Amino acid sequence: MGTENKRERIRCGPGIESRSPSPGSGSGEKSAKERIKTVFYITEQGRKLAGRIAGRFPHTEILKFNANKIASLWSTSDSMIFIMASGIVVRTIAPLLKDKMTDPAVIVMDERGSFVISLLSGHIGGANALAAEVADSLDAQAVITTASDVQGKLSLDVWASENDLYIDDLGKLKTLSMKIVSGEKIKVYTKLPFLKERVPEEFEIVRKLEDADLIVSSTLLKSKALFLRPRNLVAGIGCNRGTEQGEIEEVFQSVLLEANLSLHSVKKLATIDVKSDEQGILDFSRQRGIPLAFFSNDDLNDAAREFSIESSPAVKAATGAVAVCEPAAILGAMEMGSDITLIKPKEKRGNVTLAIAKAKFMLSE
Numbered sequence: 001m002g003t004e005n006k007r008e009r010i011r012c013g014p015g016i017e018s019r020s021p022s023p024g025s026g027s028g029e030k031s032a033k034e035r036i037k038t039v040f041y042i043t044e045q046g047r048k049l050a051g052r053i054a055g056r057f058p059h060t061e062i063l064k065f066n067a068n069k070i071a072s073l074w075s076t077s078d079s080m081i082f083i084m085a086s087g088i089v090v091r092t093i094a095p096l097l098k099d100k101m102t103d104p105a106v107i108v109m110d111e112r113g114s115f116v117i118s119l120l121s122g123h124i125g126g127a128n129a130l131a132a133e134v135a136d137s138l139d140a141q142a143v144i145t146t147a148s149d150v151q152g153k154l155s156l157d158v159w160a161s162e163n164d165l166y167i168d169d170l171g172k173l174k175t176l177s178m179k180i181v182s183g184e185k186i187k188v189y190t191k192l193p194f195l196k197e198r199v200p201e202e203f204e205i206v207r208k209l210e211d212a213d214l215i216v217s218s219t220l221l222k223s224k225a226l227f228l229r230p231r232n233l234v235a236g237i238g239c240n241r242g243t244e245q246g247e248i249e250e251v252f253q254s255v256l257l258e259a260n261l262s263l264h265s266v267k268k269l270a271t272i273d274v275k276s277d278e279q280g281i282l283d284f285s286r287q288r289g290i291p292l293a294f295f296s297n298d299d300l301n302d303a304a305r306e307f308s309i310e311s312s313p314a315v316k317a318a319t320g321a322v323a324v325c326e327p328a329a330i331l332g333a334m335e336m337g338s339d340i341t342l343i344k345p346k347e348k349r350g351n352v353t354l355a356i357a358k359a360k361f362m363l364s365e
Contacts, residue, residue, distance in 0.1 A: 047064075105121045259344045272295060333359040
């Protein structure tokens with residue numbers, strides 16, 4: 001294997017690490033520079049090495065090893081780097097492990113800084129990439145053990161992340177990943193634009209839904225295949241003052257279900273800026289893990305004129321905007337691309353109005 005930045009990566013043994021992006025996490029892996037890292041050490045030599053890492057990577061906190069502190073940070077940390085024996089790390093984190101969607105990247109290093117081992121959440125968790133970047137910065141050797149990396153094959157979960165696709169079923173993902181590392185092709189069905197020259201060699205594009213192992217679609221379809229959901233929808237929301245999170249959640253689910261759309265394809269929520277303190281919307285955004293964008297009444301009015309959205313005198317009197325949920329959905333989608341469609345016009349149910357806009361989505365751009 002060729003060298004990279006003065007050192008050769010060590011890749012060993014079979015084994016698959018995969019991690020699905022959590023809803024609203026924004027897909028795509030963070031670089032090591034962007035990650036919030038916590039480096040744990042035990043000895044003075046380990047502390048000095050931690051200082052070298054922190055000097056090269058921003059957003060790095062250095063802490064002396066403490067099992068209780070690790071437990072308290074586990075659910076909120078992007079990544080953890082341990083400068084100590086791997087056995088100590090394994091015994092410490094074992095009770096904390098939850099699933100591949102939420103566990104942080106875990107890296108283990110020896111005190112001399114010779115080896116940087118990707119221990120947990122190698123793919124979408126980002127441990128493999130982080131180990132490589134840390135190793136590069138220290139002129140060390142990254143130790144990567146995931147099977148797709150060892151064999152130079154496609155990592156399906158990383159491909160999903162890079163294309164901003166939500167993974168519906170981790171069990172089915174593991175099954176298809178095993179097929180890939182065993183040399184089999186995956187039959188893929190999608191109606192999305194797909195640049196032929198960018199189709200992974202592990203994929204075989206099929207025209208019939210029933211032939212597919214993998215389906216890329218935001219539409220709710222009946223199939224036993226693994227679904228990857230393109231995250232290109234924006235839900236525009238309006239509500240009466242004091243509307244509770246539960247009512248917003250109920251309308252959100254029912255409107256998307258009736259439109260035959262996956263909840264996991266919604267990448268962003270959008271509303272008017274006067275709702276920036278609307279607790280129900282804020283709680284809904286936080287609970288769902290979907291980011292929330294706010295737009296001024298002037299911006300909403302401009303979008304309403306451009307897209308010929310019907311004006312509501314009542315909304316105008318209350319907010320200064322001729323409409324909220326439809327132009328908010330459109331403006332949110334415009335932040336993701338220029339080719340926008342309002343696929344679900346305003347639905348008013350109880351205290352909530354909701355509309356869905358879609359940005360054009362291209363696979364492997």
